[in-house]
Amino acid sequence: MSGPNHVDRGQRSPEGGRPAMTGIAAGLFRRLLAPSLVAAMTIGLAACRGPAEPSVSGSSADWAHYGGTQDEMRFSRLEEINDGNVASLGLAWSLDLEGEHQLEATPLAVGGTLYFTGQDASVYAVDARTGKRLWRWDSREWALRPQTMHYIFSVNRGAAYWQGKVYVGTRDGRLVALDSRTGRPIWSRQTVAEDSFQFITGAPRVFNGKVIIGNGGGDWAARGYVTAYDANSGRQLWRFYTVPGDPAKPFEQPALAMAAKSWTGQWWKWGGGGTVWDGITYDAEMNRIYIGAGNSGPYNPRLRTPGGGDNLFLASIVALDADTGRYIWHYQVNPQEAWDYKAAAQMTLARLTIDGKPRRVLMQAPTNGFFYVIDRDSGKLISAEKIGKVNWAERIDVKSGRPVEVPNVRYEKGPITIWPGPQGAHNWQSMAYNPDTGLVYIPYMQLGAVYEEDKAFLERVKANGGEPIFGVSGAGTHFSIHADPNDPRDGKGELIAWDPVAQKARWKVQYDSLWNGGTMTTRGNLVFQAMPMGYCTDMMPAPARNCGVSTRGWGSSRRRSPMKWGAGNISRCWSAMAAAWRCWAGMRIAAGNIMRSPGVC
Numbered sequence: 001m002s003g004p005n006h007v008d009r010g011q012r013s014p015e016g017g018r019p020a021m022t023g024i025a026a027g028l029f030r031r032l033l034a035p036s037l038v039a040a041m042t043i044g045l046a047a048c049r050g051p052a053e054p055s056v057s058g059s060s061a062d063w064a065h066y067g068g069t070q071d072e073m074r075f076s077r078l079e080e081i082n083d084g085n086v087a088s089l090g091l092a093w094s095l096d097l098e099g100e101h102q103l104e105a106t107p108l109a110v111g112g113t114l115y116f117t118g119q120d121a122s123v124y125a126v127d128a129r130t131g132k133r134l135w136r137w138d139s140r141e142w143a144l145r146p147q148t149m150h151y152i153f154s155v156n157r158g159a160a161y162w163q164g165k166v167y168v169g170t171r172d173g174r175l176v177a178l179d180s181r182t183g184r185p186i187w188s189r190q191t192v193a194e195d196s197f198q199f200i201t202g203a204p205r206v207f208n209g210k211v212i213i214g215n216g217g218g219d220w221a222a223r224g225y226v227t228a229y230d231a232n233s234g235r236q237l238w239r240f241y242t243v244p245g246d247p248a249k250p251f252e253q254p255a256l257a258m259a260a261k262s263w264t265g266q267w268w269k270w271g272g273g274g275t276v277w278d279g280i281t282y283d284a285e286m287n288r289i290y291i292g293a294g295n296s297g298p299y300n301p302r303l304r305t306p307g308g309g310d311n312l313f314l315a316s317i318v319a320l321d322a323d324t325g326r327y328i329w330h331y332q333v334n335p336q337e338a339w340d341y342k343a344a345a346q347m348t349l350a351r352l353t354i355d356g357k358p359r360r361v362l363m364q365a366p367t368n369g370f371f372y373v374i375d376r377d378s379g380k381l382i383s384a385e386k387i388g389k390v391n392w393a394e395r396i397d398v399k400s401g402r403p404v405e406v407p408n409v410r411y412e413k414g415p416i417t418i419w420p421g422p423q424g425a426h427n428w429q430s431m432a433y434n435p436d437t438g439l440v441y442i443p444y445m446q447l448g449a450v451y452e453e454d455k456a457f458l459e460r461v462k463a464n465g466g467e468p469i470f471g472v473s474g475a476g477t478h479f480s481i482h483a484d485p486n487d488p489r490d491g492k493g494e495l496i497a498w499d500p501v502a503q504k505a506r507w508k509v510q511y512d513s514l515w516n517g518g519t520m521t522t523r524g525n526l527v528f529q530a531m532p533m534g535y536c537t538d539m540m541p542a543p544a545r546n547c548g549v550s551t552r553g554w555g556s557s558r559r560r561s562p563m564k565w566g567a568g569n570i571s572r573c574w575s576a577m578a579a580a581w582r583c584w585a586g587m588r589i590a591a592g593n594i595m596r597s598p599g600v601c
Contacts, residue, residue, distance in 0.1 A: 001215030081522030137457030145172030158203035169200030187234035214276030221297035238325030243272035263306030273297030300476025329379030340422035367424025421449030430518035
C-alpha cells in the first residue's frame with residue numbers, strides 16, 4: 001500500500017556496532033574502487049589555524065539545521081575526532097536505500113535520530129547509533145502533479161526540523177510537515193500553481209515558529225518567490241516575489257515598484273526567473289532572512305528586457321524582515337544576467353575583523369566565480385575577488401558594487417567563450433567556514449562555455465507576434481560546454497581554502513574530476529568533503545603549511561555535504577552526501593566512529 005500519507009516502517013537495516021570485515025563492510029571494501037562510489041575526504045588543518053581563541057559558533061551534539069546552525073557555517077564544535085586520531089576513523093554502520101540513485105540531502109541529527117530525504121523527497125528517519133531505519137514517508141510526488149517530472153530530474157536537497165516536526169518540499173510543489181516520531185503527515189500546503197513550471201528541490205528553513213520555502217523553474221521562465229508559513233498550522237504568513245509582475249496591476253510589495261524600473265518591454269509575460277531554489281539563511285541576530293535569487297528566464301536579455309536594465313532581483317541576494325517579509329536591501333551579483341549565473345548558492349553569516357574593525361558579514365561564492373563579502377547591516381559590498389578562472393569580468397568595482405564586464409559579454413555581437421560556464425565555479429555544493437582558522441572551504445569547478453544567440457528561436461517569437469513561447473529551457477540562447485585543451489585544469493575541480501579577509505586562497509587540493517562535493521569543518525582541526533571516488537589514502541597537499549589529508553571510503557555518494565553529530569561519548573561523522581553516478585539500484589549511507597582497534601574504512 002502506498003499513498004501521500006503512507007509511512008513505511010519496514011526495517012531493512014543492519015544492527016549496530018562496529019562491523020568486522022564481512023557482510024556489508026566487506027562488500028563496501030571490495031567496491032571501494034568502483035566509479036560510482038564516493039569517499040568522505042578529511043583534511044587536517046594543523047598549523048593552518050587563524051584566531052587563537054576558539055569560537056562559540058557552530059553546532060554541537062545535534063545538527064538540527066541544513067547548515068548545522070542557522071548561520072549556515074557548516075562548522076561543528078565537536079573535537080573528539082581530530083587531526084590527531086582521524087586516521088582511526090572507520091565504518092560504524094551502513095544502510096542500503098533501495099531505489100535511490102541521486103542523493104543530495106544533508107542529513108539532520110536531532111536527539112539521536114537522523115532525518116534525510118531521498119531523490120523523490122521521500123523522508124527517512126534512522127537511529128543514529130545503530131543505523132536502524134525507524135520510518136520512511138513516501139512523497140508520491142510523481143503521482144500528484146506528474147507534469148513537473150518533465151521539468152527537473154529527481155533530486156532533493158534535504159529537510160528541516162522544528163519542535164517535533166520534519167518539513168520537506170516536493171517536486172510537485174508541496175510543503176509537508178511530518179511528525180518526527182512516526183513520519184505521519186501533520187499538514188500539507190501546495191506552494192506553486194497547478195499550471196506553473198515551478199517545482200521544489202531545495203530544503204526548507206525554520207525560524208521563530210515559521211518555515212520558509214522557495215522553488216525552482218527559472219530556466220523555464222517561472223517567476224520566483226519565497227513563502228513563509230506558520231510551522232504549527234501551515235497557514236501562509238507572507239510571500240516575497242523576486243521579479244515584478246504586470247505593472248497594470250498593484251505590485252505585491254512596495255519594493256517591486258522599485259524593481260520594475262530596472263525592466264523594460266513586457267517582461268511580465270516571460271515570467272523573468274529569479275527563483276529561490278537553494279540558498280536561504282536566517283539571521284537570528286538581526287531577525288532577517290537572506291534569500292539567493294537565481295538566473296534569468298529566458299536567458300537572452302533581448303527577449304525579456306529589450307530596452308536594457310539590471311532586472312532586479314535576478315541573481316541577487318535580498319534581505320527581508322523575518323516577521324513580515326518586508327524588503328530591507330539587496331545586492332545584485334550579475335546585473336542583466338544572461339549566462340545562467342545565479343546567486344542561489346549558500347550564504348554564510350559571520351563576524352570578521354576587517355581593517356581593524358569587527359564587521360557583521362554575509363559571504364557567498366555564487367556561480368559567477370567571485371567570492372563576495374557583504375556588510376549585513378547595509379547590504380554594501382566590502383570586497384569581491386575571483387576564486388579561480390574567470391574572464392567574463394575584469395573585476396568587481398567595490399565602490400559601485402558592479403562588475404567591470406568584458407566586451408560582447410552578452411553575445412550581442414556573436415559567440416563568446418567565457419569562464420565559468422553555466423555550472424559555475426561553485427554551485428549548490430556547500431562550502432564551510434571555520435571561525436577558528438578563519439578560512440572558508442569551497443568546492444571549486446573549472447569549466448567554460450560558448451554562448452551565442454539562438455536566432456532561430458528569436459524568429460519563432462517574431463512569427464508569434466512577439467508573444468512568449470514557453471516550455472523551452474534557456475530560450476533565446478545557445479550555449480555549449482567548453483574545456484580549453486591547452487589548460488590542464490579545465491574540466492577539473494579543487495578544494496580551496498579561502499581567506500575571506502585577505503580575499504585569496506591559502507591552499508588548494510586539486511582533483512581530476514570536475515564535480516566535488518560539499519564540505520563541513522570542525523573544531524577538531526578537520527575538513528570533511530564528499531569525493532567522486534571511494535578509496536582510502538593519506539597525503540599532504542601543502543607540506544609547508546602542514547595541512548594533512550586523509551581520505552576514507554563511505555559508500556555510494558557523490559556531491560552532498562557531510563555533517564557531524566554527537567552520540568554518547570563518541571562523535572560520529574555522517575557522510576551521506578549524494579548519489580552514485582546515476583546507475584546504482586541501491587544507495588548506501590554510512591556513519592563513522594573512532595575505532596578502538598585497526599579496522600577497515
